[in-house]
Amino acid sequence: MHVLTLGAGAIGGYFGGRLVEGGSRVTFLVRAGRKRDLASQGLRIKSPFGDYVAPVTAITADEIEGPADLVLLTCKAYDLPSAIETIRPAVGPNTAILPLLNGLAHIEALNAEFGSTRVLGGLAKIAVTLTRDGVIEHLNDWRYLTFGEQTGEMSERILALKAAFDRTSVLASAVPNIMHAMWEKVVHLSTVAGVTGLMRASVGEIARVEGGSELMISLLERNADVAARQGFKPSDAFMEEYRRLFADRSSTYTASMLRDIERGGAIESDHILGFMLGKVRSCGLDDTIHRIAFIHAKAYEERRAAGRL
Missing domain, CATH: 3.40.50.720 (NAD(P)-binding Rossmann-like Domain)
Known part of the structure; x- marks a missing residue:
């Protein structure tokens, strides 16, 4: 080969x-x-x-x-x-x-x-x-x-x-079952990139704020619903693992997208956040959080392109 x-x-x-x-x-x-x-x-x-x-x-x-x-x-x-x-x-x-x-x-x-x-x-x-x-x-x-x-x-x-x-x-x-595994990853990634990027904070920092864990878990479950509607329902073990993560007030976990934003680098906004926003809309689901997270990422890209970081 x-x-x-x-x-x-x-x-x-x-x-x-x-x-x-x-x-x-x-x-x-x-x-x-x-x-x-x-x-x-x-x-x-x-x-x-x-x-x-x-x-x-x-x-x-x-x-x-x-x-x-x-x-x-x-x-x-x-x-x-x-x-x-x-x-x-x-x-x-x-x-x-x-x-x-x-x-x-x-x-x-x-x-x-x-x-x-x-x-x-x-x-x-x-x-x-x-x-x-x-x-x-x-x-x-x-x-x-x-x-x-x-x-x-x-x-x-x-x-x-x-x-x-x-x-x-x-x-x-x-x-x-590689496509199932890839859908689970995008459920996780679009959730953590959307929330930690939008809040400019780690999972633990968000969880320590009133309503923070609920917000992350709500987005996780909406993304899981989208995956299920594509024929790739995340496993119960996967969902339990990430529900625990998003309730962990000590977690220092952040998405690489946030780290890229903090250093003024390029980000994969369309590929991750835009992709999931499109899928949410195609399923006829409420896209409020996805839309805000995506607009935030694209506004960052506009500011970066203008050299204002």
Whole structure:
């Protein structure tokens, strides 16, 4: 299996690097500057599960020579349109695309561009960052990757990818219900991003305010209702876990969207909050909280674009 990884940043570099370490054939599709860095210093991973430094194969977009067996897509949601154009020459009739993006909107976009038979579902649970000197730093013991066919079929390519990751320290799971897992994640993510972003506070800080827990749980349950109406009802265990979280006055948990807002960075407003707002409206449900959270995020983007942060 020839894997083409778009980028060699934190997530793509980590998972792609581990595949190289495990003996897989991996090509990193990168910008010219990153290609020079990789040529001179190699791909560098610092991790509790073993540091890894090695030369890797890296190309720029004009050097794509043909289809890959699998394209690993790890861009931010707001970069998806340009990422689609970048990978297009590497997508052939039998190419699989494994996106590891937040939310679900990217699945719809990739299905429209390449057809659902080429697009896998996937989730990554890992804390990694790319340092200023180009090292991929693994920050804790999370190293989970979950993937599967949208149809639920345990296909040959899914089993081959699982076998490739089984030769690494990554804890990979090939599952028949990846879309259900992705819907649960978007229920959680759109709730915590909407509320912690809107309130500019952690879950615990919101919970300590009168009515705060009730607000978060109400939004969670509305999002779960939307998922159920799409055919992906969250499990009782999932709902109980997040009800407990949103009642925890000591929790320091915040969404990455809030952290991006606090540092003045770009955010995935349309991909997460806009996506769920659209689904709420399509179900004919009350969209008040979703609309306010989305307008807040878009107003932040307007202010950021004007350089007023």
